[in-house]
């Protein structure tokens with residue numbers, strides 16, 4: 001990568017500022033998925049092994065007013081991190097002030113501190129999310145001039161705790177997770193080993209227009225599944241019953257189809273039910289049309305075969321968005337089928353672009369079968385769209 005990385009800087013004895021993305025799901029104070037914490041460990045361990053004093057920053061959820069702070073303290077994360085590292089993690093529950101500064105000064109080489117949720121600074125004028133100049137400078141001043149950004153999941157944001165700190169330190173460098181995410185996703189899109197097939201699913205076309213457009217210009221094929229299928233079908237005058245549709249995106253869908261040069265592959269059948277929940281009828285459609293009074297909730301068996309054929313021989317596959325309502329076992333077959341088709345290709349570089357598809361792969365036992373599962377939802381989408389990520393752009397050039 002063209003940016004300095006954590007390997008390029010001297011860390012021993014230094015107070016090293018580190019941005020991680022510990023925005024993990026919490027239920028009643030319990031972390032329900034700690035992948036993002038595990039993914040940050042190589043960078044944290046490396047800094048500690050080098051004798052650095054690690055000062056970690058992360059946001060958790062979105063905080064607009066005082067009441068939003070409830071349940072969004074990073075205290076449970078500090079505990080989980082301490083367990084994973086097998087050493088104490090200092091946590092003062094503050095984002096600034098004397099108590100935090102004293103705790104940082106007391107850190108010894110190889111010790112670690114976690115600052116409280118950076119978005120607690122959003123209550124008073126959105127200082128974190130608006131990249132308030134004073135806040136970035138203050139946080140930068142807590143270290144010794146080195147900032148390690150390992151928060152890929154937040155790299156599409158220009159906030160005080162990433163670009164604000166970067167702007168006020170001597171060297172802003174990438175951590176191992178950020179470096180790997182960029183290497184896998186960007187290289188897959190910009191310099192893919194071909195054939196390169198992209199598979200896009202999920203609920204809405206509107207979320208993925210930019211991604212579809214960019215991938216149509218880079219990939220050999222772009223397979224579409226999930227809820228957004230039906231906007232594309234309706235755009236061609238095909239009956240879609242009560243399936244999910246974005247009426248205001250029919251024109252865009254038409255345009256994408258027109259300029260796709262046959263690269264855009266749509267399902268040829270669906271699994272349909274007579275209600276989203278509590279349905280009494282469930283069947284496979286004959287062709288691509290959905291019956292009146294039914295909704296398409298997964299791709300059908302012919303599509304699973306068709307997508308398998310399209311994926312045969314693929315050397316690079318990028319997948320984002322489930323093929324159906326995978327949370328319900330009745331509508332899981334499409335997502336499972338596509339995962340099977342991807343991972344069985346010999347020598348394939350297979351990448352999942354975060355979000356719900358990452359959750360589906362992990363929950364359905366496919367985590368180890370993919371080359372890379374991104375820890376970023378929005379960030380990986382913006383990378384797939386070909387956008388510049390501010391969190392990456394603000395790092396020091398090599």
Ligand SMILES: Nc1ncnc2c1ncn2[C@@H]1O[C@H](COP(=O)(O)OP(=O)(O)OP(=O)(O)O)[C@@H](O)[C@H]1O
Pocket residue numbers: 201202203204207226227228244296297298320321322323324325326327354355356357358377378
């Ligand atoms: N045919 C369908 N009809 C309705 N909902 C669907 C259909 N197919 C998939 N979904 C739903 O789409 C949701 C995932 O869509 P989303 O666009 O959020 O995916 P994603 O891009 O992987 O996730 P994220 O936005 O978290 O990155 C799932 O909850 C799934 O149930």
Ligand SMILES: O=C(O)[C@H](O)COP(=O)(O)O
Pocket residue numbers: 021023061062153154157376377378379
């Ligand atoms: O979960 C994510 O996508 C990142 O942590 C960014 O969170 P945000 O969308 O609240 O900025």
